[in-house]
Each structure stands twice: as C-alpha cells, then as structure tokens.
Amino acid sequence: MIYGSVCSGVEAATVAWHPLGWEPQWFSEIEKFPSAVLHHHYPNVPNYGDMTAFKEWPNDPIDLFVGGTPCQSFSVAGLRKGLSDPRGNLMLTYLAIAAKYQPKWLVWENVPGVLSSNKGRDFGTFLRALGELGYGFSWRSLDAQYFSVAQRRRRVFVVGYAGDWKRAAAVLFERESLSGHPAPSQETREEIAGTIAASSFTGGPSGKPEGAAVNHFVPAVSNALCARDYKGARPEADQDTASCIAFGAQNSASQGDSVSKHVTPTLDKSKTPAVATHSVAGIIISHSGFSNSINHAAAGYMALQHMQVRRLTPTECERLQGFPDNYTQIPYRNKTAESCPDGPRYKAMGNSMAVPVMRWIGERINMVENLI
Structure with missing residues (x-):
C-alpha cells in the first residue's frame, strides 16, 4: 500500500503501518521540529510542506491518503469557529487533495468536537463532499485507552473507499464478539x-x-x-x-x-x-x-x-502515544540528540495520533483488501 500523508506531524501513521509493509510516497508538514523528525527517520521521503500548495505537487499515484487536519477550530477548548477558521478550512483542502490524487482509500482524523461544530453542519459538509467525490465512507469515534495505551484519547476517524461504503464500514465496524455480546466490563x-x-x-x-x-x-x-x-x-x-x-x-x-x-488529561501541547x-x-x-x-x-x-x-518525561509521553522510546530525540538546531530540547518533543506528542489506533485501522484495511 502506497500512501500520502498531510498534517503529518511526526508520522504516527508511518510508525504504525511500516510493519504492514506499507510505504509513504510523500509527507506534508510545515512545523520545524516535526519536519526535522521526519527528515531524521525518513530521509528519502519528500516533505512537501504547506498542504495548500498541493497543486504544485507531482502527480505520483497513491493507494491511500491519510491526514488529521488541525483540530483547534473544532475543539470544545477553543473558539470553535469551524470552517470559518483558516485551520478548519484545511478540512476542505484535504478533500481537494483527495480529488487530485483519487486514491482508493481515505483515512481522516479529528477531535470529537468536530461532530458538534456549527451544530454538526461542518462535519456534514465534509461527509457530503466525500460522497460527491465518489467515496463511500464510514465514521467512528475510537478511544486510545482500548488500544493498549495508558490514556483516554477519543478521536473521530473517517474511512473512505472509492465507490463502496461497505468496504469502508468493514474497516471501522466489527461485531461485538464472535457470538453474542460480551459483558459491558469496559463501559463507563x-x-x-x-x-x-x-x-x-x-x-x-x-x-x-x-x-x-x-x-x-x-x-x-x-477505569476513568x-x-x-x-x-x-x-x-x-x-x-x-x-x-x-x-x-x-x-x-x-x-x-x-x-x-x-x-478522565486523566490526555497529552496536550499547551500543558506539561x-x-x-x-x-x-x-x-x-x-x-x-x-x-x-x-x-x-x-x-x-x-x-x-x-x-x-x-x-512526565518526553519518553513517557512517547510511550503514552505508542511510539518507540526516544523517537523524537533527534539532533536539532546544531545540537546533538542528547541535547534535544524537551518542549518541541512534548508538543509533537500532544499533537500526534496514537500509534496503536492507526495500526488497528491499517490492519483492518489489509483485512478488507485480502478478503473482499
């Protein structure tokens, strides 16, 4: 599976999907420290930078397009300007990039606040546009605590498949058990x-x-x-x-x-x-x-x-997101890896997706590809 990534951060998707044999075609990240992390770990993968300049990007084909566009305009902790915020409008840029490359699969992530932003109309606009591009889709709220990390981190994931909503639904939805329903021991x-x-x-x-x-x-x-x-x-x-x-x-x-x-607070770039x-x-x-x-x-x-x-140390924060130890401890600004500042590492982890959740989504996509 060849994929392109926008709002790449430090690439939780690539850490999650490398064991599956998937390969990134390109990244798109503008912040300096995450870009340095990407260059350190993936020197042969181009970082196209600003995603709004996508019209200038090469037309190399991809099978999957992944991105978690900025959440601040939808978060209940912010002003919630939704699509009227330039950061919220990057949701529409994501759709334009999908229209340019027309990949078979789409994976998009955001905070739960996107469901209620502008009384749900912003999210409805996004889903309607996916349908107009010819994608069948499903969406689901997934909590990282159920994927073997020690924090509750609920996020909304949308999976799209070109022309068929059933395949998208098969990725995100599964029977509660092989037969019957389990006891609700994990429910709040x-x-x-x-x-x-x-x-x-x-x-x-x-x-x-x-x-x-x-x-x-x-x-x-x-449990909470x-x-x-x-x-x-x-x-x-x-x-x-x-x-x-x-x-x-x-x-x-x-x-x-x-x-x-x-719940205990999830990783957040604004608070140590x-x-x-x-x-x-x-x-x-x-x-x-x-x-x-x-x-x-x-x-x-x-x-x-x-x-x-x-x-919490930066290494502990990496573990909370499912990254390898010292993944973000890199040579930076003419300093050795041992002297890498903690601040950018905390921020990078606070902005990242949880690796185990992305790995589960990748495994489910592989399953659908092999069975259907």
Missing part, C-alpha cells in the same frame, strides 16, 4: 461508589472532605479518572479512585488537583503533564494545604508529606 459506570470522597488534600469515609488524603489509598480502581484545577470547583469523586493519577503541572506549590469520575511520586526527602505541608515559601507563610500545624510532583 454511572453508579456511585458508597460515600467515599477524594480530593487533593482531604478525603474521608463520611462523604465529606476530612482528614489527610494525599497518601490515602482508596481501595478499588476505576479526572484531574481538576484546585483554583476552581473541586468535584468529589463519585466512583472508586486509583491511588496514582497523572495531571497537569502547576507552577505554584499552593495549587493542587482534585479527583472526579471522568505531571505525575505524583514518592519523594526521597519529605515535603513539609501545613494542614491548610500550603507549604512555607518566600511568598507564603503556611498557617497551623505542619505534617511531613512523602510525595512530590514531577513532569
């Missing part, structure tokens, strides 16, 4: 776990914040956690919680995160991920939840707390 639970409360600094069996809870262990483990900023409302956990969570790092020692039933770990030397914390510093004098009795917060 809605019932409340007793009266257990958990938060950043307090938690107690009465259902109200009381007592110390930073090192407190709540016995059972839920959420970290909230301590500056705002602090929802108490309404289902069992795990003893270890990941959350966004704060610059101030006076702020913490509380726990609710939803962090984890709570046991420290070598204890940190002195007052009962008010603040530590003494130049700018703040903690009140009340003091307690020795054997925990500290550290960042």
